[in-house]
Structures are given as C-alpha cells and as structure tokens.
Amino acid sequence: MLLTPEIVTIEILDSIFILFATITFFIAIYVVLYWDRNSFTNKQYHLQMQSYLGATIIKFIFYLKIPLFLFFVYTLDSIANLLPGAMCGAGVVNATVYGTPLLFLKILNIYLFGYWIVLHKEDMQTKTQTYIRLKFFVYIVAYFLLLSEIFLEFKMFGGLDVSQVVDCCGAIFSTTDSSYLAEILGMNTTLLLSLFYGTFIAMSIAFFLKKRYLFSLINLFYLIISLIALIAFFGTYIYELPTHHCPFCMLQKDYHYIGYLLYIMLYLGTFYGLLLGFIDFRKEKEELYRKISFTCNTFYLFLVSYFPLSFYIKNGVWLS
Amino acid sequence: MIYLENVFKKYDDVVAVDNVNLKISEGELVVLQGKSGSGKSSILALIAGLSKPTDGRIVVDGENIAMLPDHFASLYRRENIGFVFQRYNLVPSISVAHNIMMPLIPLNLPQDLLKDKLQKSMKLFNITHKENVMVKKLSGGEQQRVAIARANVNNPKIILADEPTANLDYKLSLEFIEVLKTLKKQKKTIVIATHDPLFFNLDAVDRVICVADGKILPCS
Amino acid sequence: MKFINLYLFEYALEYLLRYKGKNIFIFILLSLMIAFMASVFFVSHAIESELNLGVKGMADITLQKKVAGMYAPSDASMMDKLLEINGVVGVESRVWGYYRFEPQKLNLIIVGLDSFAQQYNLALQNIANTFDINDSSMVISPQLKKNFKAAYYKDYFHFIKPDGNIKKMDIAGVFKGFIPLEANTMVVMSQTSAREILGLQPNEITTFFLSVGNAKEIPNIALHLATFYPDFSILTKQDITNKYASIINYKSGVFVAFMGVMLLTFFMIVYDKASGLSSEEKREIGILKALGWTIEDVLRAKFYEGGIVALSAYFVGIVLALFYVYFLNAPFIVNIFVEDTTVRHFISLPYSMDYMTLFLLFLLSVPIYIGAILIPSWRVATQDADEVMR
Numbered sequence: 001m002l003l004t005p006e007i008v009t010i011e012i013l014d015s016i017f018i019l020f021a022t023i024t025f026f027i028a029i030y031v032v033l034y035w036d037r038n039s040f041t042n043k044q045y046h047l048q049m050q051s052y053l054g055a056t057i058i059k060f061i062f063y064l065k066i067p068l069f070l071f072f073v074y075t076l077d078s079i080a081n082l083l084p085g086a087m088c089g090a091g092v093v094n095a096t097v098y099g100t101p102l103l104f105l106k107i108l109n110i111y112l113f114g115y116w117i118v119l120h121k122e123d124m125q126t127k128t129q130t131y132i133r134l135k136f137f138v139y140i141v142a143y144f145l146l147l148s149e150i151f152l153e154f155k156m157f158g159g160l161d162v163s164q165v166v167d168c169c170g171a172i173f174s175t176t177d178s179s180y181l182a183e184i185l186g187m188n189t190t191l192l193l194s195l196f197y198g199t200f201i202a203m204s205i206a207f208f209l210k211k212r213y214l215f216s217l218i219n220l221f222y223l224i225i226s227l228i229a230l231i232a233f234f235g236t237y238i239y240e241l242p243t244h245h246c247p248f249c250m251l252q253k254d255y256h257y258i259g260y261l262l263y264i265m266l267y268l269g270t271f272y273g274l275l276l277g278f279i280d281f282r283k284e285k286e287e288l289y290r291k292i293s294f295t296c297n298t299f300y301l302f303l304v305s306y307f308p309l310s311f312y313i314k315n316g317v318w319l320s
Numbered sequence: 321m322i323y324l325e326n327v328f329k330k331y332d333d334v335v336a337v338d339n340v341n342l343k344i345s346e347g348e349l350v351v352l353q354g355k356s357g358s359g360k361s362s363i364l365a366l367i368a369g370l371s372k373p374t375d376g377r378i379v380v381d382g383e384n385i386a387m388l389p390d391h392f393a394s395l396y397r398r399e400n401i402g403f404v405f406q407r408y409n410l411v412p413s414i415s416v417a418h419n420i421m422m423p424l425i426p427l428n429l430p431q432d433l434l435k436d437k438l439q440k441s442m443k444l445f446n447i448t449h450k451e452n453v454m455v456k457k458l459s460g461g462e463q464q465r466v467a468i469a470r471a472n473v474n475n476p477k478i479i480l481a482d483e484p485t486a487n488l489d490y491k492l493s494l495e496f497i498e499v500l501k502t503l504k505k506q507k508k509t510i511v512i513a514t515h516d517p518l519f520f521n522l523d524a525v526d527r528v529i530c531v532a533d534g535k536i537l538p539c540s
Numbered sequence: 541m542k543f544i545n546l547y548l549f550e551y552a553l554e555y556l557l558r559y560k561g562k563n564i565f566i567f568i569l570l571s572l573m574i575a576f577m578a579s580v581f582f583v584s585h586a587i588e589s590e591l592n593l594g595v596k597g598m599a600d601i602t603l604q605k606k607v608a609g610m611y612a613p614s615d616a617s618m619m620d621k622l623l624e625i626n627g628v629v630g631v632e633s634r635v636w637g638y639y640r641f642e643p644q645k646l647n648l649i650i651v652g653l654d655s656f657a658q659q660y661n662l663a664l665q666n667i668a669n670t671f672d673i674n675d676s677s678m679v680i681s682p683q684l685k686k687n688f689k690a691a692y693y694k695d696y697f698h699f700i701k702p703d704g705n706i707k708k709m710d711i712a713g714v715f716k717g718f719i720p721l722e723a724n725t726m727v728v729m730s731q732t733s734a735r736e737i738l739g740l741q742p743n744e745i746t747t748f749f750l751s752v753g754n755a756k757e758i759p760n761i762a763l764h765l766a767t768f769y770p771d772f773s774i775l776t777k778q779d780i781t782n783k784y785a786s787i788i789n790y791k792s793g794v795f796v797a798f799m800g801v802m803l804l805t806f807f808m809i810v811y812d813k814a815s816g817l818s819s820e821e822k823r824e825i826g827i828l829k830a831l832g833w834t835i836e837d838v839l840r841a842k843f844y845e846g847g848i849v850a851l852s853a854y855f856v857g858i859v860l861a862l863f864y865v866y867f868l869n870a871p872f873i874v875n876i877f878v879e880d881t882t883v884r885h886f887i888s889l890p891y892s893m894d895y896m897t898l899f900l901l902f903l904l905s906v907p908i909y910i911g912a913i914l915i916p917s918w919r920v921a922t923q924d925a926d927e928v929m930r
Contacts, residue, residue, distance in 0.1 A: 002793075003789070003790055003793030003794060003797070004789040004790075004792065004793050005581065005789070005792040005793055005795075005796045005900060006896075006900060007793065008793050008796040008797050008800065009796060009900055009903055009904055012796075012800050012803065012904065012908075013903060013907060015800075016907070016908065016911050020911065020914070037387070037389070038387075040372055040373065040374055040375065040386070045372070048389065048390055049390075049835075049922040052390075052835050052836075052839075052918065052921075052922060053915070053918045053922075056839060056914060056918055057914065060910065060911065060914060064907050067899075067903070068903070071899065071900075071903065074896060078896075081782070081785070082782065082785065082786060082789070124391060127387075127388060127389065127392050129389055162786060368830070370829075370830060370925050371924075371925075390834070390835060391834040391835060391836060394829065394832055394833060394834035394835070394837075395832070395834065397830070397831075397832040398831070398832025398833075399832070401832070403830055403831065405827075405830075409823070409827045409830075411558075411824060411827075413558055414554060414558075418554070421547070422551075422827075422828065422831055423831040423832050423833075424547070425545070425547045425548055425551055425833075425837075426545070426548065426832075426833055426834070426837040426840075428545040428546075428547065428548070434547070470831070474832075
C-alpha cells in the first residue's frame with residue numbers, strides 16, 4: 001500500500017467523480033426511459049431540468065479528467081522513484097495486474113467522454129433534441145466504464161509494494177521475450193513502416209475524397225498502428241537506443257517532454273477523425289473536424305518521422 | 321403573428337388559462353384587460369415562452385414555441401421579446417447602463433456593437449444623461465424609462481408589459497403611454513396586461529381584450 | 541477571446557461584490573484551508589530537500605556489521621579487502637555510537653575522527669581542519685553547549701565509561717552550520733577517545749564508508765558486497781534518499797487523507813451556503829431568465845463566480861503559506877515531520893518550490909469548490925421564472 005499525497009489526491013477526486021457520476025446515472029436512466037418531448041406534464045418538465053444537471057456534471061467530469069490524466073501520468077513517474085527497478089511509469093503500470101487495463105480504460109474514457117461532449121453540443125443545437133436519448137444511453141455505458149476505471153485505480157494504488165522489485169520498461173517492452181507483445185514489437189521494420197505510412201496515405205485519400213466513414217475507420221487503424229510504431233520504431237530514435245522501447249520515458253524531462261506533444265496530437269487527430277463515423281454533422285462542421293483530424297495526424301506523422309530522419313542525417317546510419 | 325390556439329394552463333389544481341384562442345397581428349397594440357388573478361399575466365408569460373401551456377399551441381412567427389426545449393425558449397425570448405415588469409425588476413445597486421445591457425451579456429458581442437445598441441436604447445428613452453448613475457438613486461419615472469430601455473435594447477419584435485402603470489402616478493402614466501406610442505411607431509407588436517382604465521379608450525390601442533377566470537370574454 | 545465572455549465575467553464579479561457577506565466567509569475559509577495544506581507541503585518539501593542535501597555529503601556506500609540483527613563493531617583490517625573491490629576508490633572507517641546522558645534525557649552521538657584521514661563529509665573535514673582535537677578534547681554542537689550548561693558542565697564534560705570510570709573531555713569548541721538534523725546532539729572527538737567511551741577495542745570500528753568512482757556502479761557494488769558480506773548492512777546513498785522520501789511521502793499522504801475529511805466538511809458547508817439564496821438573489825436570477833438568459837448562461841455565470849472565489853482563495857492561500865513557512869518558520873506544522881523537539885528550533889527551512897505541488901494544491905481545492913457549488917447553481921438556474929411575474 002503506497003500513500004503519497006499525489007495518490008491520495010487522485011483518490012479524493014475519484015470519490016467525487018463516483019458521487020456525481022452516480023447521480024447522473026440515475027438521471028440518464030430516467031431520461032432514456034421516460035423522455036417525451038411532446039408531453040407537457042410536470043414530470044417531463046422536471047426531466048428536462050434534470051437533463052441539464054446531468055449534462056453539467058458530465059462536462060465537469062470530463063474537463064477535470066483531462067488535467068487529472070496528465071497528473072496521473074506525472075504520479076506514475078514520481079512513484080517510479082519509489083519502486084525498486086522501475087525507472088519510468090511503465091514499471092509502475094506493470095507492477096500490478098491492474099496497471100495496463102487501467103491505462104487502457106483511462107484513454108478509452110477520455111475518447112468516450114469527449115464524444116459525449118460533442119454529441120451533447122450537437123443535441124443542444126437541434127430544436128427537437130434528436131440525440132437526447134442516445135447521449136444518455138452512451139453515458140450509461142460510459143458510467144460503467146468510469147466505475148471500472150476508478151475501481152482499477154484504487155486497486156492498483158493499493159497493490160503497490162515498495163519492497164517488490166518491478167521490471168523496467170526495458171524488460172517489459174523487450175523484443176526478445178516470447179510474449180505476444182514482444183512479437184508485435186519485434187515485427188519486421190519494413191512491414192511496420194509500410195503499414196504506418198500506408199495507413200496514412202489511405203487516410204489522405206479518404207480525406208480528399210471526403211469519405212466520412214472510411215476516414216473514420218482508417219483513423220482507428222491509424223491510432224493502433226501509430227502506437228505500435230511509436231513504441232517499436234520511432235521511440236528508439238527519440239531515445240537513440242535501439243533496445244529502448246518505452247511509451248513512457250519520452251514524457252520525461254530528459255527528452256524535453258516530447259511525448260506529451262506526440263500523444264496530444266495523436267489523440268486530437270484520431271478523436272476528431274473517429275467522431276466523423278459516429279455523428280452526422282452538418283456539412284461545415286464535418287469539414288472542419290475532418291480538417292482538424294487530418295492536420296493533427298499529419299503533424300504527428302511529421303514529428304515522429306523527424307527523429308529517425310535527423311538521426312540518419314546526423315550519423316549516416318540507421319539504428320541497428 | 322401571435323396565435324394562441326386552444327391554450328390551457330394549469331398550476332396544480334388552479335386553471336390559470338382556460339381554452340384561450342387569441343390572434344394578434346404584427347404591429348398591433350393590444351390591451352388585455354382584467355383584474356388580478358384573471359389570467360392575463362399568465363397569458364403574457366406564455367407568449368414570452370416563460371412557461372409552457374398544459375395543452376394547446378402558441379405560434380409566434382410561424383413557430384410553435386410551446387414545443388421548444390428550455391434553452392431554445394430562452395433564445396427565442398432573447399431575440400423577440402422585451403418585457404416590462406410591474407415592479408420594473410431592475411437591479412438597484414448597479415448603474416443604468418449595466419442594467420440596460422443585461423439581456424445582451426450572454427451574447428458576447430464585440431464591444432462597439434454592444435455600445436451601439438446600448439446608446440440607441442438609452443437615447444430613445446431619454447436616459448443617456450444618467451448612464452452611470454446607480455438605479456436606486458433615480459426617480460420613479462426614470463426607473464421606468466430604464467426598464468423600458470432594457471426591454472428594448474435588443475430591438476425585439478414584441479413588447480410585453482405587465483401592469484406597467486400600477487406603481488405610477490397619473491403624470492408618469494401618461495409619459496409611459498407616450499413611450500408606447502414611440503414603440504408602436506417602430507412597428508413593434510405590443511401586448512399590455514392591465515386593469516388601469518387609462519388604456520381603455522386610447523387611440524393608440526388597436527384592441528382591448530377582456531380576460532376573466534382564465535377565459536377571454538366579450539367586454540361589457 | 542470567444543471562450544471567455546468578459547461581460548459575463550464582469551457581471552459575475554459585480555454579483556459577488558453585491559452579495560459579499562456569504563462569499564467572504566467561504567473565501568476566507570477556503571484560503572485558510574489552502575494555506576494550511578500548502579504549508580504542510582512546503583514544509584515537507586523543505587525538510588526533504590534539507591535531508592537530501594545532507595545525504596549528498598554522505599558516503600556512496602555505508603557498511604555496518606550486524607550481529608543478531610543489531611549493529612556491531614567490525615575489524616579495521618577489513619578495510620584492505622574492501623579497497624580491493626573493483627570500482628571502490630576509497631574507504632574510510634569511522635567510530636561512532638550513542639551515549640545516553642540521562643540528566644538531560646539526551647542521546648549524544650559520539651563521532652570519532654581520525655584527524656589525519658580524509659573525511660568524506662565536508663563538514664566533518666571542516667571540523668578536523670578548524671579544531672585541534674586530541675585525545676582529551678571534543679567539539680560539540682551549539683544545542684549541546686546549552687544542554688551541558690544546564691547540567692552545569694561549562695568547559696568540560698564527564699563521560700562515564702563502560703567500566704564505570706570517568707573520562708573527562710574538554711570542550712574545545714562548538715561547530716556550526718551542520719546538516720543533517722541529527723547533528724544537533726553530535727559530539728566530535730578523536731577515534732581513540734571515542735573507542736574508550738563507547739567501549740570498543742583498539743582495532744574495532746563501527747562503520748565503513750566507501751567511495752565509488754562511477755556513481756552508476758553503486759548498485760552493482762552494493763550487490764557485490766551483499767553477496768560477500770552477508771552479515772553486513774549495506775546502505776547506498778539512494779537507499780537513504782528513498783527512505784527519507786517514503787517516510788515523508790507517507791506522512792504527507794496520511795496528512796492528505798486526513799485532509800480528505802476536512803475537504804468533505806468544506807464541501808458540505810459550501811453546498812449548504814450556496815443553496816441558501818436570499819429572495820433578492822432568487823429574484824435577480826428570475827429576472828435574468830425572463831430577459832432571455834438560458835440555463836446554461838446562468839450556470840456559466842455561476843461558474844465564473846465560483847472560479848473567481850476559488851482562484852483568488854488559491855492565490856491568497858499560497859501567499860499566506862509562503863509567509864507562514866518561510867518567514868515564520870512554520871511553528872506547529874514542522875512537528876508533524878520532525879519529532880525531536882530539541883532539533884526543531886534549529887531548522888531553517890530552505891526555499892524549495894515544486895511546481896507540481898502547486899498543481900496538486902490546485903486540484904485539492906478548486907475542483908472541490910466547483911463541485912460543491914455545482915448542484916446548488918443548477919437549482920438556482922432552473923428555478924421557475926414565474927416568481928418574477930408576481
């Protein structure tokens with residue numbers, strides 16, 4: 001059991017999330033079951049007022065979740081100093097079985113809640129509130145995911161043991177293990193890069209042809225392949241070490257916190273891209289989001305490609 | 321442009337508006353005459369979108385505002401309605417200018433546009449010279465003008481006034497009527513709920529509608 | 541500028557000033573709470589950095605023999621073997637131990653220096669250079685000088701040796717500016733005298749201090765030592781830093797958990813206060829809605845109000861904490877981290893600002909306040925505007 005101020009702070013805020021999210025959960029159930037915009041009863045009136053409360057709470061949770069997520073990443077890093085063997089957040093995540101699913105859920109929830117916010121904005125712009133039931137149904141799903149995330153978070157922090165040695169990222173992301181992860185990371189570089197750049201080219205085509213669903217789907221692939229390529233290939237050029245495969249170390253001061261920029265760009269790009277597949281926007285908005293998505297994804301591509309290229313230019317060789 | 325079709329409004333067990341059918345054309349100055357509790361204030365609230373009918377349709381400029389979600393009803397009100405309350409309902413401890421610009425605050429207009437609207441309204445109702453004075457320091461008549469300036473600052477199509485002369489003496493009441501004439505000249509639709517006999521025989525008034533027990537009855 | 545509505549901001553500010561009473565109470569409460577939390581964090585960081593500064597002056601690896609789980613003296617001849625280890629560039633031996641002085645209830649730390657050897661600790665080196673220590677004199681800390689005086693020992697002190705005999709030691713001087721904090725009951729003397737008083741044999745020493753050429757090799761060498769000297773306790777500099785960090789973290793963590801209770805209370809107070817609106821306030825909101833403000837506009841205004849209160853309380857709280865910790869030296873709070881009361885007086889807290897701490901304090905105050913006013917604000921924003929019509 002580890003009790004640092006950072007951990008306790010996160011847990012206090014998690015408790016507040018649980019409280020508010022649960023209130024909204026009940027509101028959501030009522031809306032999904034009883035909403036009837038053609039009814040002029042008191043019940044419908046109260047339901048409408050409560051839907052505003054629900055929306056406000058969800059916004060509160062989402063806008064707080066973002067700085068809290070960055071704080072969480074910082075906390076992982078600070079704990080790494082206390083756990084023997086861990087040299088960055090990766091070691092902490094791997095210290096318990098909860099770490100990886102927690103991280104995955106956190107990222108998923110940021111996408112999901114972000115989606116809710118956009119859906120809500122769209123809903124509020126229609127006089128018939130066409131998305132009201134959908135958005136609260138989405139919230140019900142998000143609620144359970146949020147609860148799972150918080151549960152895992154408590155479990156993970158509670159299960160950290162300063163006397164147990166943990167693997168550092170070198171061991172976790174090694175390419176010599178027989179694990180599934182190692183196989184992916186050990187993928188042939190040519191194949192990996194072809195997939196990465198190839199996906200981007202497909203995305204560009206979908207962008208220029210204005211094919212909304214295709215663009216959205218490709219964004220999903222782009223997200224997955226970018227993360228793999230980052231850990232397996234591009235990361236090694238950021239660290240200038242062919243065996244250093246770690247998604248966390250690039251968030252540290254030593255590497256000028258470049259990880260933050262990379263991840264933010266990738267998130268924004270894929271978030272807006274994925275959105276297009278889920279919401280039917282008006283033409284101007286669809287174009288705007290498509291452009292934002294493509295711009296961020298392109299920026300990410302260039303930024304990430306800069307590292308191997310500059311290394312080659314400086315040194316005349318590729319790593320390994 | 322304002323249609324009330326078979327409108328019912330019930331507060332718990334009390335029927336405030338009972339099967340009202342009303343049609344008001346653009347540019348008309350209509351007086352709803354009736355004593356307190358007759359339902360005329362409720363009718364104003366319904367036209368303003370401040371409350372929703374229990375049954376019936378309220379169509380303004382072709383749109384059934386009764387079906388609008390709350391945030392759209394508020395937007396409708398902001399764009400189209402200027403309200404003058406019985407007790408002015410100004411904020412006494414802030415200045416005239418700040419009171420008048422209250423409806424405009426959420427719009428986040430560029431500064432010059434906001435100033436423009438503000439100046440226009442203040443000029444129209446002759447209150448520019450008191451721009452920075454705290455409202456509580458004004459006389460009754462001046463406060464009344466501030467209230468009307470506020471109602472008019474966003475240039476709404478419809479002006480609603482609820483017992484506007486209830487707290488005024490004869491002289492100020494007449495001033496108010498002059499103001500109404502100014503507004504009418506601007507082609508605004510005006511609906512006044514009142515039991516002040518001063519309004520019943522005015523030339524400016526196009527129609528007097530008698531309201532009692534929530535119903536519209538022929539005036540006797 | 542489209543994200544912030546300045547007019548709304550101005551309105552929120554005016555509103556706060558108009559309904560001062562209730563808001564001032566909350567503002568003061570929040571500021572004090574933040575000041576309190578901030579003080580604890582600033583103190584803990586200051587102490588941690590002061591302790592770590594002390595660790596810097598320590599040897600890379602510290603070895604002490606353990607017998608039956610307790611520290612025991614080892615033979616000085618081991619030093620040669622230690623020097624043979626690859627990567628070790630120097631070994632210093634030290635004789636030290638505790639001496640109980642019952643009349644003042646003090647545990648004196650006796651440190652025996654070999655005047656001719658190079659001391660790792662710069663401060664000790666300083667003492668070796670400044671004072672002329674022979675077998676019958678010693679140098680003590682300023683605090684001890686006071687303690688001895690109180691026990692009527694002015695220029696010398698009588699140690700009671702293990703065999704019952706008395707050893708008189710002259711006080712050659714008082715050393716200054718010492719870190720770490722244990723230094724405050726420290727007595728520096730020659731190794732021979734120290735052995736006499738502590739009851740050690742002439743060839744016995746208490747601790748070996750190893751100096752390692754390449755700092756990155758330290759864990760390796762520590763591992764090597766653990767394998768070859770299983771009866772020794774091996775501490776690296778990093779171990780000590782970690783130990784301090786975890787104690788301080790633990791105490792800070794417990795404190796924050798305790799704060800959780802305080803925050804809950806605060807949450808309820810704010811919720812309650814925010815819910816109790818005067819009829820004037822209700823009327824004003826009703827007017828706004830009648831004038832065309834949407835529920836979201838009212839909520840945004842409330843959010844701006846809350847933001848103004850919370851952020852200004854945050855800044856005021858931080859400033860108060862800075863004043864309390866660095867000008868007043870944080871009476872009372874220092875006790876949470878440092879239990880020895882005699883040591884407390886000597887702590888001058890060095891200025892160390894950790895920006896993440898400021899962010900942590902922000903997270904513990906502003907979102908909680910906003911959360912507390914969320915539902916009351918919604919209630920206000922959704923109240924019926926009909927009231928206004930009457």
